[in-house]
Amino acid sequence: MKTNPGGQLEIGEIIGRDKLVRRLWKVLEKRSLVLTAERRMGKTHVLKKMMATVPGGMLVIPDQLPRDLESIHTAAEFVERTFRDAETYLSRSNRYAKKTRDLLSKLGGAEISGVFKFPDQQPLPWKEILSGTIEDLMENQKKPVVFFWDEMPLMLFNIAQNQDKQTAMQVLDILRYLRQTHQNLRMVYTGSIGLHLVLSDLKLAGHANDPTNDMATVELPPLEHRDAYELATMLLNGENITADNLEETANEIASSVDRVPFYIHHVVDQIETRGDFATPELVEEIVLGLLTDPHDTWHMRYYRERIDTYYPPQDRPIALSILDNLSKSDGVVPFHDLFDLVKSQISTEDRETCLRVVTLLLRDHYLTQAKNGHYAFRLNLIKRSWRVQRGL
Ligand SMILES: Nc1ncnc2c1ncn2[C@@H]1O[C@H](COP(=O)(O)OP(=O)(O)O)[C@@H](O)[C@H]1O
Numbered sequence: 161m162k163t164n165p166g167g168q169l170e171i172g173e174i175i176g177r178d179k180l181v182r183r184l185w186k187v188l189e190k191r192s193l194v195l196t197a198e199r200r201m202g203k204t205h206v207l208k209k210m211m212a213t214v215p216g217g218m219l220v221i222p223d224q225l226p227r228d229l230e231s232i233h234t235a236a237e238f239v240e241r242t243f244r245d246a247e248t249y250l251s252r253s254n255r256y257a258k259k260t261r262d263l264l265s266k267l268g269g270a271e272i273s274g275v276f277k278f279p280d281q282q283p284l285p286w287k288e289i290l291s292g293t294i295e296d297l298m299e300n301q302k303k304p305v306v307f308f309w310d311e312m313p314l315m316l317f318n319i320a321q322n323q324d325k326q327t328a329m330q331v332l333d334i335l336r337y338l339r340q341t342h343q344n345l346r347m348v349y350t351g352s353i354g355l356h357l358v359l360s361d362l363k364l365a366g367h368a369n370d371p372t373n374d375m376a377t378v379e380l381p382p383l384e385h386r387d388a389y390e391l392a393t394m395l396l397n398g399e400n401i402t403a404d405n406l407e408e409t410a411n412e413i414a415s416s417v418d419r420v421p422f423y424i425h426h427v428v429d430q431i432e433t434r435g436d437f438a439t440p441e442l443v444e445e446i447v448l449g450l451l452t453d454p455h456d457t458w459h460m461r462y463y464r465e466r467i468d469t470y471y472p473p474q475d476r477p478i479a480l481s482i483l484d485n486l487s488k489s490d491g492v493v494p495f496h497d498l499f500d501l502v503k504s505q506i507s508t509e510d511r512e513t514c515l516r517v518v519t520l521l522l523r524d525h526y527l528t529q530a531k532n533g534h535y536a537f538r539l540n541l542i543k544r545s546w547r548v549q550r551g552l
């Protein structure tokens with residue numbers, strides 16, 4: 161198998177995740193799902209594997225790849241996209257979303273050479289169109305239907321920026337309403353910026369409800385070590401790289417990047433550009449090189465920049481101080497010690513705010529909480545990168 165960091169893999173190249181995929185399908189028998197993890201952890205590829213192993217009796221929309229919502233900027237665009245995805249399924253059995261088409265025709269839409277053109281009328285009654293689409297779909301077949309929506313929070317963030325926060329919230333609200341109305345309707349949302357960031361902003365703007373509290377939230381972990389090792393081995397072999405001890409080298413690759421598949425592809429890719437022989441020392445040298453790379457090939461600055469993009473200004477210094485201090489600590493740190501460290505850098509007595517920011521950092525995958533309640537960076541690689549970036 162050849163390296164392909166960041167590319168779209170064939171199903172057979174998606175290593176591991178099988179147990180998880182089975183578990184997620186089990187969840188979907190009963191509830192909708194939010195799959196969350198850091199960028200590049202492999203969410204989209206988990207969805208692809210799920211969509212390649214749909215249990216009999218379930219229908220997925222779209223039918224092969226999840227719908228990527230990243231480029232959608234308005235509620236109306238989302239509704240049009242969903243209408244088209246639903247109709248693609250219906251048209252395969254010579255059916256169509258009749259009630260919705262009638263409504264759209266009344267608003268000025270029309271079928272032109274086999275393609276239904278959406279009305280130009282603004283503003284479009286998008287909620288009505290969305291409800292109608294789902295009703296048409298659910299009436300036309302008996303199976304449970306699962307919509308796969310990738311990068312939902314990015315779309316909501318776009319809508320909040322481009323339209324307003326209320327509209328973003330209304331999209332989530334109506335989707336929840338539809339889940340409650342149609343027993344057989346399921347949704348899968350994924351995203352790397354947490355929905356909570358978009359939502360907490362909305363909460364500040366006066367909404368109190370949580371429109372995903374009926375869904376199961378599952379955090380996608382790195383690969384299991386066995387699978388990470390297997391991926392590294394397959395890539396080394398696929399790139400014809402030799403080593404005195406291939407097993408040791410593959411193990412080193414897997415652990416030095418915390419078993420994150422994207423980075424495993426990257427490290428083997430780098431080994432290949434340097435020659436055809438690998439050692440654990442070369443792996444370490446490559447990882448260090450990428451962490452200090454002025455061109456930031458691994459986009460590690462994103463972890464620092466994200467704080468400014470998504471965190472409210474008053475939370476930012478606290479978040480930075482928490483991360484700075486944890487990046488310098490070897491083990492896990494209890495909250496009272498962490499709060500003391502923060503207070504030694506920032507003049508604050510606001511324990512509640514500090515606790516709230518810690519929770520945000522947990523939900524944004526920066527941190528993890530040990531069983532004893534103490535905190536640490538979730539990934540050692542990000543911790544190392546944080547120290548490098550912050551000159552610590
Ligand atoms: N299970 C896997 N096996 C092998 N490579 C993977 C796997 N999951 C992800 N990758 C690699 O990591 C990259 C990023 O995965 P992706 O699913 O796009 O992450 P996310 O959606 O979480 O940002 C892929 O392009 C691929 O190179």
Ligand SMILES: [Mg+2]
Binds near residue numbers: 203204205310
């Ligand atoms: Mg993705």
